[in-house]
Amino acid sequence: MRLSRRTLLQCLAAPLAAWGCGRKRPPEARQVDLFIASDGDFLAFKPDNLTCPSGARVRLTFHHGGKFLSARHNWVLVHPGQMEAVDKDVDDNEGIVAKDDKRVIASTPMCDKGVTVMTQFTAPAPGDYPFFCSTPGHGECMNGVLHVIRS
Amino acid sequence: MKRTRSTFAILAFVGFVLTPAASALAQAQLKAPDDVKTALRLLVQVSNDFKRQITNKNFTRVPHEFMEYTEAADALRSSTKDEPVAFKNRVDMRLKAAVGAYQKVSDMSAKETDVDKLMAEHAKAVTAMNALFDLFPANMRPDPNLPPPGRGGRGRASN
Numbered sequence: 001m002r003l004s005r006r007t008l009l010q011c012l013a014a015p016l017a018a019w020g021c022g023r024k025r026p027p028e029a030r031q032v033d034l035f036i037a038s039d040g041d042f043l044a045f046k047p048d049n050l051t052c053p054s055g056a057r058v059r060l061t062f063h064h065g066g067k068f069l070s071a072r073h074n075w076v077l078v079h080p081g082q083m084e085a086v087d088k089d090v091d092d093n094e095g096i097v098a099k100d101d102k103r104v105i106a107s108t109p110m111c112d113k114g115v116t117v118m119t120q121f122t123a124p125a126p127g128d129y130p131f132f133c134s135t136p137g138h139g140e141c142m143n144g145v146l147h148v149i150r151s
Numbered sequence: 152m153k154r155t156r157s158t159f160a161i162l163a164f165v166g167f168v169l170t171p172a173a174s175a176l177a178q179a180q181l182k183a184p185d186d187v188k189t190a191l192r193l194l195v196q197v198s199n200d201f202k203r204q205i206t207n208k209n210f211t212r213v214p215h216e217f218m219e220y221t222e223a224a225d226a227l228r229s230s231t232k233d234e235p236v237a238f239k240n241r242v243d244m245r246l247k248a249a250v251g252a253y254q255k256v257s258d259m260s261a262k263e264t265d266v267d268k269l270m271a272e273h274a275k276a277v278t279a280m281n282a283l284f285d286l287f288p289a290n291m292r293p294d295p296n297l298p299p300p301g302r303g304g305r306g307r308a309s310n
Contacts, residue, residue, distance in 0.1 A: 040189065041196075041223075042192070042196060043196060043200075067226075068222055069219050069223065070218065070222060136212055137200055137204055137207070137209065140203065
């Protein structure tokens with residue numbers, strides 16, 4: 001008995017298709033957009049509490065809402081217990097955070113009044129993560145918490 | 152002589168009563184109360200930043216704070232630009248005194264590293280700023296001893 005090439009291909013394809021259909025596709029990371037701004041020219045974030053699910057792909061937009069003062073601001077997310085140390089370490093560098101700082105989860109660039117900047121990161125394990133502005137002297141007042149919840 | 156003295160006393164009394172009354176009237180009719188309130192709060196915020204930089208011994212940052220103080224002062228000038236000339240002049244005069252006092256702290260920080268001496272000079276600057284705040288209605292005056300609104304003063308978030 002001679003099988004045609006077409007039949008042979010069909011015989012091979014059927015179990016492969018059945019196997020492929022049975023496999024679960026890896027879940028795609030959920031995309032979450034967060035918005036935060038400085039409270040005008042005041043040293044505070046608005047809002048100062050944010051929430052996102054763990055594992056989500058977070059796109060955070062930060063707007064410098066100031067009108068009068070030339071102070072620059074940014075948004076820096078760090079691991080719990082690291083805010084004060086990171087804040088202190090960047091003091092001598094005009095508040096610029098090193099990209100390879102393992103204590104830092106995400107940060108936006110420094111920006112001037114009226115400017116909007118963005119950063120993207122994957123939300124870490126559930127927990128409360130502090131964020132702050134790393135301009136020298138700002139972190140003490142200008143800070144908040146990102147609540148990462150179970151997805 | 153006695154009559155002259157009593158006339159003078161009456162005039163002094165009238166002046167004593169009318170001056171604050173005129174001032175209160177001008178204050179009650181501020182053209183841009185929200186902008187004035189914001190500017191006054193900014194002056195307090197920057198004054199507190201001065202204090203923080205001094206106590207943290209970040210003396211090189213103090214001139215930067217002074218620059219911000221002048222920007223907050225500009226915000227106040229701008230917010231009172233449409234006020235009656237007499238009131239505006241009084242604000243300008245006291246604002247100039249406050250800015251001068253903070254400049255003194257800034258200049259001093261270039262050479263002086265004694266925190267107590269700098270804080271004493273800063274206290275004088277706060278007094279000058281309080282004299283400025285006295286020109287505005289009580290409900291508009293920020294408390295110079297309190298940090299700005301927002302998270303300020305509540306310290307660090309869960310660190």
